[in-house]
Amino acid sequence: MSIEVRAGTFAYGKNEPILRDVSFSAETGETVAILGPNGVGKTTLIKCLLGFLPWERGSTVIDGRELRDFRGRELWQRVAYVPQARKPAFSYLAEDMVLLGRSPYLGDFSMPGARDREIAAEAMELAGISRLRGRSCAHLSGGELQLVLIARALAAEPEYLVLDEPESGLDFRNQLVVLDLIARLCRDRRLTVILNTHYPDHALRVSDKALLLFGNGMHLFGRTEHILTEEHMRALFGVDIAVRRERLNGKEYAAVLPLEILEKGENGPWTRP
Amino acid sequence: MDQRRKFHIWMAVTAALILAFSLAALCMGQFRIEPGRVLRELFVERGTDNVHTTIYNIRIPRVIMALAAGAGLAASGAAFQSLFANPLATPDTLGVANGASFGAALGILLGGGAFQVQALALVFGVAAVLLVFAVTRGVGGRDPSMLMVILAGLVISSLFSALVSLIKYIADPQDVLPVITFWLMGRFSGVTRASMLLALPLIAAGTGLIFLLRFRLNALSLSEDEARAMGVDLRLVRALVIAAAAMTTASVVSVCGVIGWVGLLIPHIARMLFGNDNRYVVPASVLFGALFMLAVDTLARCVNTAEIPVSILTAVIGAPVFILLLRKTGGLSE
Numbered sequence: 001m002s003i004e005v006r007a008g009t010f011a012y013g014k015n016e017p018i019l020r021d022v023s024f025s026a027e028t029g030e031t032v033a034i035l036g037p038n039g040v041g042k043t044t045l046i047k048c049l050l051g052f053l054p055w056e057r058g059s060t061v062i063d064g065r066e067l068r069d070f071r072g073r074e075l076w077q078r079v080a081y082v083p084q085a086r087k088p089a090f091s092y093l094a095e096d097m098v099l100l101g102r103s104p105y106l107g108d109f110s111m112p113g114a115r116d117r118e119i120a121a122e123a124m125e126l127a128g129i130s131r132l133r134g135r136s137c138a139h140l141s142g143g144e145l146q147l148v149l150i151a152r153a154l155a156a157e158p159e160y161l162v163l164d165e166p167e168s169g170l171d172f173r174n175q176l177v178v179l180d181l182i183a184r185l186c187r188d189r190r191l192t193v194i195l196n197t198h199y200p201d202h203a204l205r206v207s208d209k210a211l212l213l214f215g216n217g218m219h220l221f222g223r224t225e226h227i228l229t230e231e232h233m234r235a236l237f238g239v240d241i242a243v244r245r246e247r248l249n250g251k252e253y254a255a256v257l258p259l260e261i262l263e264k265g266e267n268g269p270w271t272r273p
Numbered sequence: 274m275d276q277r278r279k280f281h282i283w284m285a286v287t288a289a290l291i292l293a294f295s296l297a298a299l300c301m302g303q304f305r306i307e308p309g310r311v312l313r314e315l316f317v318e319r320g321t322d323n324v325h326t327t328i329y330n331i332r333i334p335r336v337i338m339a340l341a342a343g344a345g346l347a348a349s350g351a352a353f354q355s356l357f358a359n360p361l362a363t364p365d366t367l368g369v370a371n372g373a374s375f376g377a378a379l380g381i382l383l384g385g386g387a388f389q390v391q392a393l394a395l396v397f398g399v400a401a402v403l404l405v406f407a408v409t410r411g412v413g414g415r416d417p418s419m420l421m422v423i424l425a426g427l428v429i430s431s432l433f434s435a436l437v438s439l440i441k442y443i444a445d446p447q448d449v450l451p452v453i454t455f456w457l458m459g460r461f462s463g464v465t466r467a468s469m470l471l472a473l474p475l476i477a478a479g480t481g482l483i484f485l486l487r488f489r490l491n492a493l494s495l496s497e498d499e500a501r502a503m504g505v506d507l508r509l510v511r512a513l514v515i516a517a518a519a520m521t522t523a524s525v526v527s528v529c530g531v532i533g534w535v536g537l538l539i540p541h542i543a544r545m546l547f548g549n550d551n552r553y554v555v556p557a558s559v560l561f562g563a564l565f566m567l568a569v570d571t572l573a574r575c576v577n578t579a580e581i582p583v584s585i586l587t588a589v590i591g592a593p594v595f596i597l598l599l600r601k602t603g604g605l606s607e
Contacts, residue, residue, distance in 0.1 A: 052498045073504030081502035089358035090494045090549040093276075103492050103503035108510060109485040111552065136548070 001028045001063050003049075003079070003160050003192060008058035009217075010041075010048050017056065018044055020217025026209065028159070031186050031193040033203035033224065036213030037237055042196040045213070046164050049194070050081055062160070076104035080153035082163040085146040091138035094148045098124055101155030120155045126189075127151035127181060143174030150181065161185065163195040167202060175199075179206050200233055204243075204254040212236050238262050238270050280553050283546065287560040291340065294564065298339075298571045299332045303578060334469040335461050336567060341469075342461075342525045343535055343566025345476040347558035349518035350536025351543070352483045355490040355551055356514050357419050364522040364536040366423060367515065368430030372401025373526035375433045378440040378453045390456075391468055391527045395475075397433070398523025402515065404429045416508065418497075458582030459530040461570045472524040479521030483555060486514060490551040534587040535562055538595055545598055565591075 004025030011017040018041040026032040034042050047053040049060050051067050060067040062079065080101070092100070101123065102116040112120075124130045129147045137145060146166060153161055166182070167175040183206050185191040197203055203210050203224060210224040214236060220227055233241045233256070240259040245252055262270035299311045306324055314320065314328050349364035357366065365371070376397030380390035408425040409417040437457070444450040483490075489510050492500045500507055525532070543557035569590060573581045 047498065050498075050502065052501060072506065076502055076504035079502075081498065083496060083499055083502075086496075088495055089360065090355065090544075092491065092549055096491070096548075096550050100492055100495075100503060103489075103505065106488065108489055108506075108513075111488050 001159065001192070002026060003060070003062050003194070005045075005049055005060055006058050008045075008048055008060070009056045010044060010053060011056055012044075017217055019048065019213075019219075021058065022211075022213075022217075022219050023058075024209070024211045024221040026160075026192045026194055028192055029186055029190045030208045031182065031195070031206050032209045032211060033207035034194070034196045034211045034213065035198075035200060035203055035228075035236065037215070040213045040215045042213060043164055046081075046162060046194070046196060050079065050162060051075075073104045076158075077156060078158055079160040079162065080156045080158035082146075082149050082153045082161065082166055084164050084168070085142055085149055087138060087145070091136050094129070094132040094135050094137060094140065094144075095120065095124070097137055097148050098151045098155050101152035104156050116155075119157065120151075123151045123154040124148075126154055126185075128177075141174075143170045143177065146170060146174070146178060147181070150178070154185075158191070160192045160194070163193065165196045165198065168198055175202070182206055200228055200241075200256045201254065203228055204256065234262065234270055238264060240272065276547065276553075280547055280557070284556065284560060287557075287564055291560065291564050291567065294567050294571070295336050295340070298336050298567060299328060301571055301575050302332070303574070330466055334466045335464045335570070337473065338464045338469045338528060339461055339567045339570040340563040341473055341476045341480075342529050342532065343539070343562035343564070344559040345480045345521040345525050345562075346532060346535040346566075347539035347543075347562025348480045348483045348555055349521045351540035351551065351554050351558045352486075352490060352514050352518050353536075354540060355494040356511060356518075357423055358494045359423070360541070361537070362423075364518055365430065367405050367426035367519065368401040368433055369398045369519050369522040370526050370531050371430045371433035371437065372404075373398030373523050374457055374531055375436045375440070376400075377456055377527065377530070378437050378444075381453050381456065382440050382444055382449060387463065387465065387468060388471075391471065394527035395472075395523050398526055399519060401429050401433055402519040402523075406515075455582065456530045459532040459584040459587075460573070460580060460582055461529055462574070462580050464528060468528050472528045475524040476521050479517040479519075479524070480559060482513060482517035483521075484559065486510065486517075487551040487555040490514070490555070491549075494549075494551075529583070531584060532566075532587060533584045534591045535566060538587075538591045539565060541595070542598055 002025050005022055007021045007023055008019055009017050009021055010019045022045065024032060034045060036042050044053065048055050099112050099116060099120045102112050102120060106112060124133060127147050127150050129151055132140065132144055132148065137148060140148065167178045170178065179202055182193055186193055207224045209222065210227045212220040212227060212232060220232060230241050230243050240262055242257045242259060244255045244257060262272060264270055296311065300306050300308050304327060310324060311328060314325060319325055346364050353362040353364060353366050354360055373394040376393035377390050380393040405422065405425045409421050413421040441450060441453055444453055489505060492503045492505050493510065539562040540554055540558045542561055543554045547553035547557055569583060569586045573583055573586050
């Protein structure tokens with residue numbers, strides 16, 4: 001079972017393609033992190049991946065089937081999407097927000113039933129936020145709201161979870177809470193996860209594979225330890241970077257140290273100023 | 274108290290009040306009828322005198338129309354607020370009311386009878402929404418943003434508003450202009466059995482459709498991509514909601530004229546009491562709207578020998594009630 005993008009190309013209007021022949025895949029239980037500087041098309045890639053924006057060329061293939069061959073709600077029973085957390089115009093109670101995750105199983109005129117409420121409650125339990133049940137989303141912190149949105153995605157009982165910068169804007173602890181939840185879902189529930197992130201540390205911590213978007217349609221994809229090297233990150237972010245690995249309590253941790261900003265030469269590589 | 278329990282109790286009490294108020298409204302008016310006589314007319318035997326005619330041809334159609342208008346406008350308001358993810362949206366947001374007003378004013382100007390005026394209002398109310406669709410299609414393609422739809426609604430609405438002004442400008446100020454002006458302020462005095470029977474099925478169908486879609490409305494109020502990711506067929510569900518609300522509003526306006534406030538006020542009262550979940554907001558809006566409109570209309574025809582236009586009363590009563598509730602609940606429910 002896998003989700004993959006095959007030679008996807010996308011351009012906004014008549015502009016140069018922002019994504020050119022992008023290919024990557026995630027197998028069951030794997031986590032793929034998408035990295036790149038601001039404006040390089042990370043969110044666009046997720047929108048194309050899920051069919052919110054149409055690929056100009058190429059396609060998304062899920063379990064061997066083209067995305068466009070899925071009809072109606074079928075797709076969203078397998079794939080769940082977690083948007084960047086933003087306060088909605090009308091806020092619902094956390095439990096009602098999570099219950100909305102059952103929508104892919106309900107017809108336009110149906111109401112969620114007792115079984116749906118049960119599954120939503122389990123999803124909240126899994127995300128560790130049962131205590132937020134009766135709280136209004138308007139009064140939640142950014143971290144809590146993000147966990148509610150993840151629980152909502154889990155309520156659809158998906159096989160694939162696609163998250164758009166799930167940990168950005170969260171405090172130090174909440175970033176870890178979200179990352180550990182993602183790691184746990186992959187390990188225990190065999191969920192396949194694709195996420196955008198601004199933090200190479202986070203990609204090193206949770207991802208099996210990484211996709212680097214360099215802009216101008218350039219990209220690199222492979223196992224995280226092969227792809228997320230000091231050299232590649234230097235070229236990706238224009239920052240001189242050192243990766244330090246440390247064994248603590250029998251576990252290896254990787255830290256990404258940003259050293260200094262590099263200047264771009266005439267079509268050349270990044271250099272120290 | 275448990276939210277669902279609270280909701281069910283409120284709905285039961287409101288339904289009982291609607292029943293009681295309806296019976297009272299049949300008795301009240303410039304021509305008073307004994308409650309016993311009303312009950313006998315309704316459940317035992319029908320007379321043949323003036324009382325019978327008053328009850329069956331004037332008061333019952335009027336009471337039913339008031340209930341339907343309040344329910345329909347409030348449900349449409351709630352639906353549009355979720356559809357546009359905007360708490361300030363009203364049933365008129367897409368220009369239905371101004372379109373229907375133009376149709377009615379045109380009918381009155383041309384000297385049409387009650388039926389022609391109603392039919393023209395209905396046609397132009399629906400035409401306004403179709404125009405909005407055409408404009409957004411032309412500018413925004415097959416999947417226009419909701420902001421584009423609101424903007425197009427604003428444009429079409431002002432266009433029809435200008436056309437209404439034009440008709441008022443050329444209308445005879447002695448006899449035609451006052452009729453148009455009173456029509457625009459909203460009233461139930463013109464309701465007849467025929468006009469009610471024409472409007473009621475459309476209002477019932479539109480309101481029923483909104484009621485059925487109430488859980489989907491929650492997903493609609495989120496961002497477009499989120500709603501899609503919940504498996505919502507956006508194009509279909511949006512079209513259904515707009516069609517339902519437009520049909521309801523145009524039918525109400527075609528019979529009763531323009532009635533402001535209800536579509537904004539009532540859904541927000543429901544939100545303050547039960548939160549934003551449309552599984553509560555829509556049914557609560559239907560019942561509260563019906564009760565409110567019936568109370569307002571009964572007041573409009575009883576306090577004075579000359580009837581007070583309904584729109585004036587909805588605002589005069591609605592505004593203080595709204596402020597009171599705001600103070601009591603500490604703001605719109607979040």
